[in-house]
Amino acid sequence: MRRQQAFTLLEMLIVLGIVVLTLLISWPSMHRAVQKNAERQFWQIFRQAWQAAQVRSKTSQESTRVVYLRHRNLIVFSWPNDSEQIRVPETLFVKRFNDIEMKKTGYVSPQTEEFISTLDGTDYQMRIQLAWGSYHVQAIQKGPAGNHTR
Numbered sequence: 001m002r003r004q005q006a007f008t009l010l011e012m013l014i015v016l017g018i019v020v021l022t023l024l025i026s027w028p029s030m031h032r033a034v035q036k037n038a039e040r041q042f043w044q045i046f047r048q049a050w051q052a053a054q055v056r057s058k059t060s061q062e063s064t065r066v067v068y069l070r071h072r073n074l075i076v077f078s079w080p081n082d083s084e085q086i087r088v089p090e091t092l093f094v095k096r097f098n099d100i101e102m103k104k105t106g107y108v109s110p111q112t113e114e115f116i117s118t119l120d121g122t123d124y125q126m127r128i129q130l131a132w133g134s135y136h137v138q139a140i141q142k143g144p145a146g147n148h149t150r
Contacts, residue, residue, distance in 0.1 A: 036091075046075065057104055057106040063101060063103055064101075066102065073087065091118050091119050093117075093118060096113055096114040097114075109128070123140045123141075125140065
């Protein structure tokens, strides 16, 4: 009988050790990338909900209220007979968020809401402009000495 060639236990342990070491080294950067992607996805979902509220306001003549529920970490868009909830990622700290009322015409009073990313200290300022309720999110990143850069 011929003896079949196979990996020895030692060789398998060495390969397994290399795989585990590779995973341990890459885990923090992978986890950070997932968290950063969650922040980006939040801003996209928020923009879609905002635009849908504007269209609904103008076509159905329904006002929309946007509130932040701190105890549940949710931003809620509510209008007569329905609502939409958006979960704020754990990496975004809501520094300031006043209740927003989008009128039946789509008009929103000008104001600024603030979020801070705990990932890199980015300060997100959501500035709601006068007129038809458009807004702009400006990301201000802190430099190495704590100075703000854009």
